[in-house]
Amino acid sequence: MSQVVSLRETYGRTLVELGRENPDIVVLDADLRRSTMTHYFVSEFPDRSFDCGIAEQNMVSIAAGLAASGKIPFASTFAVFIPGRCYDQIRMSIAQPGLNVKLVSTHGGITVGEDGTSHQSVEDLLMACSLPGFTVIVPADATETTQTLRVAAATPGPFYIRLNRPALPLVNDENYRFNLGKAVVLRHGTKATIIAIGVMVAAALEAADNLVREGIDCRVLNMSTLKPVDEPAIIQAAAETGAIVTAEEHLEHGGLGSIVARVLAGHHPVPAEFVAIKDTYARSGKSAELLERYGLSARDIEQAVRTAIKRKP
Amino acid sequence: MEAVAKRLRRHIVSMIGRAGSGHPGGSLSAVEIVSTLYFRVLRHNPSDPAWPERDRFILSKGHAAPLLYATLAECGYFPVEELSTLRQFGSRLQGHTDRTLTPGVEMSAGSLGQGLSFSLGVALAGRLNSRPYRVYVLMGDGECDEGQVWEAAMASAHFKADNLVAIVDRNELQIDGWTCDVMELEPFNEKWQAFGWHVIEVDGHDFAQLIDAFDHAGRVKGQPTVIIARTTKGKGVSFMENNPDFHGKAPSPEQVEIALKELE
Numbered sequence: 001m002s003q004v005v006s007l008r009e010t011y012g013r014t015l016v017e018l019g020r021e022n023p024d025i026v027v028l029d030a031d032l033r034r035s036t037m038t039h040y041f042v043s044e045f046p047d048r049s050f051d052c053g054i055a056e057q058n059m060v061s062i063a064a065g066l067a068a069s070g071k072i073p074f075a076s077t078f079a080v081f082i083p084g085r086c087y088d089q090i091r092m093s094i095a096q097p098g099l100n101v102k103l104v105s106t107h108g109g110i111t112v113g114e115d116g117t118s119h120q121s122v123e124d125l126l127m128a129c130s131l132p133g134f135t136v137i138v139p140a141d142a143t144e145t146t147q148t149l150r151v152a153a154a155t156p157g158p159f160y161i162r163l164n165r166p167a168l169p170l171v172n173d174e175n176y177r178f179n180l181g182k183a184v185v186l187r188h189g190t191k192a193t194i195i196a197i198g199v200m201v202a203a204a205l206e207a208a209d210n211l212v213r214e215g216i217d218c219r220v221l222n223m224s225t226l227k228p229v230d231e232p233a234i235i236q237a238a239a240e241t242g243a244i245v246t247a248e249e250h251l252e253h254g255g256l257g258s259i260v261a262r263v264l265a266g267h268h269p270v271p272a273e274f275v276a277i278k279d280t281y282a283r284s285g286k287s288a289e290l291l292e293r294y295g296l297s298a299r300d301i302e303q304a305v306r307t308a309i310k311r312k313p
Numbered sequence: 314m315e316a317v318a319k320r321l322r323r324h325i326v327s328m329i330g331r332a333g334s335g336h337p338g339g340s341l342s343a344v345e346i347v348s349t350l351y352f353r354v355l356r357h358n359p360s361d362p363a364w365p366e367r368d369r370f371i372l373s374k375g376h377a378a379p380l381l382y383a384t385l386a387e388c389g390y391f392p393v394e395e396l397s398t399l400r401q402f403g404s405r406l407q408g409h410t411d412r413t414l415t416p417g418v419e420m421s422a423g424s425l426g427q428g429l430s431f432s433l434g435v436a437l438a439g440r441l442n443s444r445p446y447r448v449y450v451l452m453g454d455g456e457c458d459e460g461q462v463w464e465a466a467m468a469s470a471h472f473k474a475d476n477l478v479a480i481v482d483r484n485e486l487q488i489d490g491w492t493c494d495v496m497e498l499e500p501f502n503e504k505w506q507a508f509g510w511h512v513i514e515v516d517g518h519d520f521a522q523l524i525d526a527f528d529h530a531g532r533v534k535g536q537p538t539v540i541i542a543r544t545t546k547g548k549g550v551s552f553m554e555n556n557p558d559f560h561g562k563a564p565s566p567e568q569v570e571i572a573l574k575e576l577e
Contacts, residue, residue, distance in 0.1 A: 026441070048441065050472070058464035061427045065434020068412070068419070070365075071441065073434075089461070092424045093431055097412050 005142035006167040008106045012037030014149045015074060019045050025153060028063050028075040030056045036076040036106045057086040060103070064093035067100045072153060078112070079105035079121035079162050083128055094158050095131040101159075102152045103128075108138070108162040109249030110277070110294060111199055116284040121162075122277050126254025128160035129227045135180070136160045136227040138248075140201035141170045144224055147178035155180065162198065164249075166287050169202045171222065180225055183233035187220035192305045193237035193244050195221045197256050200247035200275070200296065207301035218305060226256060231263050238268040243308035245273045247301050249291075252276035271311035273304035314520045317352055317387065318344050322549045323576050324383035324396055330569035332400040335408070338559040339453060340380035342484040342517070342544040347377075349523040350449055351384050359389040362416045368446050369435050371419045373428020374453035374482065375409040376561070381418065382406050390417040426459025428452060429479060433469050436477040447531070451480045455487030458496045463508065469537040470509025478530045479510075479539040482517065484546035488560050502541055510539045517542025550575055 019025050019041055026048045033039040033051065042049040052059035056077055063073040075082070082105050083090050094101045110120045128136045135157060139145040145163060152159040171186060186201070187208045196204035201222045208218040219241055221233060238244055244264060248256040257274035264272055277294050291297055321344050329335035347370070351357070355368040372381050379399060386393045391405070398404035405414045409423030420431050432450035439446050456462060469477055481501075489495045498504070505512045511533045515522040523542070530538035546560070547553030550572040553564075564572060 050437065052464075052468055053471075055461075055464035055468065057427075057461045058430045058468055061430030061461070061465070062434035062437070062468070065431040065436075066438045067434075068431070069435050069438030069442070071438050088424055089427055089430075092421055093427050096421045 002170045004167040004169050007139060007142055007145045007163040008037040008165070010142040010145045011104060011106070011149065011163055012040040014146045015041040016044055018149065018153050019048065022072065022153065024070060025072045025074065026050070026066055028052055028059050028073055030054055030059050030077040030081070032077050035078070038076055056081045057089045060086040060089040061093045063101045064099050068097070072100055072102065074102045074104055076104045076106065078119060079108035079124045080119055083124060083160065084121065087127055091131060095133055098133045098157055100156050102161070103159065104161045104163065106163045107165040109164060109199060110282040110290045111249065111287040112165045113287045113290065114284050117281045120282050122251045122281065124162060125226060125248070125250045125256070129254070129259065131158070134158050134160055134227060135225070137225050138162045138197040139224055140198055140222050141168050141172055143170060143172045143174065143176050144178055147176070148224065151178060151180050164199050168199060171201050171205060178224065181228050181230055182225070183230040184222040184224070185219060186222055187218060189217035189219040190241055191216045191218060191243070192309050193219040193221060193241045194247060194301060194305065195223050195234065195237070195244060195256065195260055196247040197223050197226060199249050203296070203298045204247050204301055206298035207305065210298065210302055211305055216305060216309065223256060226259065229259050229263065231267070234260055234263045235267045238264055238270045242312050243271050243305070245275060245301060245304045245308050247275040247296070249296055250276055252278055271308045273308045275300050275304050314348065314352065317348050319576055320387060321348055321380065321383045323573055324386070325379045326550065326564060326569055326572045326576065328379050328383065328396050328399040329563045330566065331397055332563060334400060334563050335379055336376040336561045337553055337564065338486065338546040338556070339374060339482065339484065340377045341548045341550060341553065342546045343377055343380055343451060343482045344548065345518045345520055345523060346451060346480055346482065346542050347380055347384050349520055349527065351388055353524055354527045355449070359417070362390060366444060366446055369419050369432070369448045371428050371432045371435065371448065371450040372410055372422055373450050374425065374456055375422025377451070378406070378408065378410045381410060382415070385415070385417040425453070425456040426461040429462055429465035429469070432477060433465055433472065433474055436474045437472060439476055446476070448477045449480065450477070451482060454481055454483045454485065454492055454498060455495070457481065457498055466505065466508040466510065473535050474537045475534050477537040478527070479537065481539060481541050482544055483541050484544045486546040486555065486557050486560065488557065490557055505539045505541070509536055511536050512539055512541065514541045514543065517544035518548060
């Protein structure tokens, strides 16, 4: 596998660049600056940084007030706390008025690992996607992280961007250009399509490589913009490959799988399988152990592809 | 000012009566507070609601929307006739405030406890942008049950937001009854002091005291100011005063008639 790079480190460094380019960018934290890596920004722009302490609800509403006054706030904490800990504040202070707040969460999913259930966010994407007007992005690697942050800073309106704790392998080359709302074809294939987000994109590529040896060539789509989702890419994949597998580090309910299923049901029903966490919370463990235990490995994707293909009429 | 207050009270009773639902009690209790701000204190321009230099008034207790709408209409933000559309389908005057619809409304409120945090954000932006505007936020006393209020109280003092003034409409009533029975707030002034605020207590129906308090708040440096305004819920309408039933109940047409007579 290719080089492994931290998305959080990338977030921190990119924020500094954005801060230099645009004086309206401000940063809010909830006592986790060294974990979210916003401390680089804090060092360079102390007057534009606000540590709100361990008070996420307050942080989110302050961000709304800043945005209502022309600032571009980036507010960060762990994905388990934002949006979950401050959902109503996001709903009324940010989503309803459509304010220009960028919520960037780190430590998304179960790969946060040893800290266990209280720190593993498996519902954040369904909450973020439920908010009218929100754009929701799950970058798959550091290259994409930089670009999504730049797009978020330049695009008016509320964003939720979910990053992971562990460093992730690069799945995009240096010429990659992120287009908001456009899925990226990472592998061409004809027998099935794997649609993945975040940490699962690398697993999807691994699965696709393994399946080729069985004579199954899979298309792999990186659906980094979860909302608004790239409906044409899903419909085209269904029409051209006839079977869909989704893969996400999130509960099966309400995440990528649900969104893709809705598009398929409405436009082009084909057999679909969903690789996701099944209605449970995870426990402490190493990232790799947890991905294995909760059904999020490349092998799980491979099996789902075989099942989906078998179900083709 | 007394005449303005009476007009606002008449609007509030008529609007809510016509709408058939709404919150008269907490609108009536804050009439003097809000009218003092709009007619004596705020630098604002009704023909340019987005004027960047304007002082901000943020209604955190969003259920007092009828009071804010009546005040904005009297200031000329929109026609007074529009007040009769309150809560109707298609109206710009929603049941609770909506900053995307109504000229002059700064914040979408109704979910309590968020306004002080939002106002702090507006105050911090003013400082960053070197704009001299001041930020006034009106909260209910029952609203102070919300934990977020105290997160924001702590943060406002921490960030030394001396361009921020909070006003608490201390009418001592909330939906389920007296605040001391539902959730004791006292010692209330001391709580705010302990959180790092400059505290001023006034009779919230006395214009002179309110004007003095806002003037005084403008001279406080290095810390935010809270004005604890002692008020009577339902003020000005005999059968609504101190009556928790009229927190969130509209008067009947007959009651509207009686109320308007009392407010002549």
